[in-house]
Amino acid sequence: MSLKMLPMFSLDFPKLYLILYKSLHLNILVFSFDSILDVNGAFCKITGYSKDELIGLKLSDIVSQESQEKVKILENKLFRKEKFDSSERIKFVKKDKSSLEILSYFKSFSYKEQNLGLLIGQDITYEEKYKVLFQTLKSLNQLIIQTTSETELFRKACQLFLQNLNLKLVWIGIPDRKNIKPLYVYGEDNEYLSNIKISLDESLPKGRGPTAQAFISGKIIINPDSRINPQFLPWKEKALEKGYLSSCAIPLKKGDQIVAVLNLYSSEPYFFDETLEPLLEEIQNNLSFALDKIEKIRNGLLTITAISNAKNWIIITDDKGYILNINDIVCQETGYPKEKLIGKHVSFLDDPENLIKIKDKLKETILERKERYKDIFVKRTKDNQKIILKQEIIPVKLINDTVNYVVLGTNITEELKLWDKIEKLKTQDLFTGLLNLEGFSRKVEEVLKILKTEGLLILLDIWGTSYINKVYGLETGNKLIKRIASLLKGAFKNNALIGRTAGDEFGIFLYNIKGTGTSEIVNLIKNFEKPFKIDTHEINVQINLGCSLYPLDGDNFKILFEKASISLNESKNKGPGRIVFFTKELENKLNSLLKAEKLIIKALEEELFIFHYQPYFFTSDLKLAGFEALVRIKENEKIYYPGEFIDYLEDHSEILFKFEEKGLEKIIKQIEIWKKLYLLIYLLNLYKILRLFANLLN
Incomplete structure (x- = not known):
């Protein structure tokens, strides 16, 4: 029976009430201006309250803020003994604090000289949710038709869900090595994401929440109530502070691969539940379809343009x-x-x-x-x-x-040219202008086919990128990535290939190098000794390096990359600022060079170089021909011999020049001392001869 038909019945009102009271589908409530007097079982069931808990409360006590005015008008009419007969959509607050929308028919009546109100209601909560979701899906489909870029799709979709579904927070995250990184965030307060971490490691509690599980399983994960969901425990406190009482995570596919997760947060508990899953799946399918469409457009746009114009x-x-x-x-x-x-x-x-x-x-x-x-x-x-x-x-x-x-x-002349451009797009990281992983691997393989000397593959990881993004913001973090990419391009001459192999990881392949490339690594590290100035921030950047050597560690890119990756992981496990070679002898050599660098710089600053002079003679008559200056470094009574630092000097001409300049000064001073000493000895000998001659005369 429709609620709209009830006023048409001429049946005696008390009898009608008794019939409706027993209904399992209609919600019946009798109220006065200051309290609820009676409710039926159907109303108790959908609100979660017992009859005893409701009796004595005012009707306005259990409705939401947005329905307060409507209900208080009715209560005031009862107080003034005015009659009413109307239908309203009223939002009630259930015992668990979730909301419930009831299409309510209100009628005033007199009973034992009391002016009372009768509510006969039908639960339309899911009907309204479906209506809003269907409208949202309709708008989403229009958006998909009009959108040709991922960025535009994600941004506008987030805004659409936020507004249409009256949500608190909407964000899209993408995988960043072992974590989920927020990419697009919209809502009342998006600082929440700066203070939490979502891992993709299922062995950790932070890897078992809705977002991570959605990404790992490819299934929609619903968090019906943040207050009691054990899987949501790592984020519970901060979520409740922001009023995020329920959420859902929707994995988004591109082809067969999960590429992102759409996260929706509501201020109502149980806003998301299993009944909405078919519509949430429709959202998932539509967005995944859009991503596939955009990918096809992106890959084929240049080709289609060429063909359509031909x-x-x-x-x-x-x-x-x-x-x-x-x-x-x-x-x-x-x-x-x-x-x-x-x-x-x-x-x-x-x-x-x-x-x-x-x-x-x-x-x-x-x-x-x-x-x-x-x-x-x-x-x-x-x-x-x-x-x-x-x-x-x-x-x-x-x-x-x-x-x-x-x-x-x-x-197909222009088409072939366009295909060349497409190939470049496939191999280039558009964010930094460097090669991407695919392009980097191709170029390295091309060089390896003709390389006659040794080569060195370096994987460089920026330590603590997530921390930098949290502290300074994603925009600053992105600028830092670009700055480091630019630095790497300028740090090497024409014997290096450079690529961005992951979000905060770069690959460098050095070829036609002297020895094992350890001196190049030393120079690379120097670029990170000073903080990077990004806008108003000065950011100290620490790096980790993992290295493999061609052909010692492998004769193709795949093997070299795998071994450099193993070395990089070992480096990161040791902490920031570590360098690990797959071949340990090279790692030891590098450590020796780094030690030699510190020693030489200190020796130049504090003048710790000393010289021992070894005479050499003419073989013909054994007369003194000159002296050979043998250099040493003396620090805290410890003597360092050339074998411990001479390799570094030979590889660093600018340091060698300073050393030669200092050494020459010392040697010239020593020669001046010898000259004065020789003159003194000559005068003493002359004096002795004159004395002897004088004695003979006497």
């Missing part, structure tokens, strides 16, 4: 190959007028070199077997420019058994 060539020849007719596009693209081409042999337009390559196969197929022939032809324009044509030659048998030929051709 026009087919049509050339008709006689049985000997002489042109009988052509369409306008042939003239437009070759630059020849029609009258110039008609009567010419079709080969007039062909590039001679290309025609020589295919003439035997062309003759056999067309002239001897009279079959279709497809191939790529190179044509020449009037001004001798090349046109690449995808061409098919079709023999057409006429009524008189003669054969003419129809040549259909598509100009």
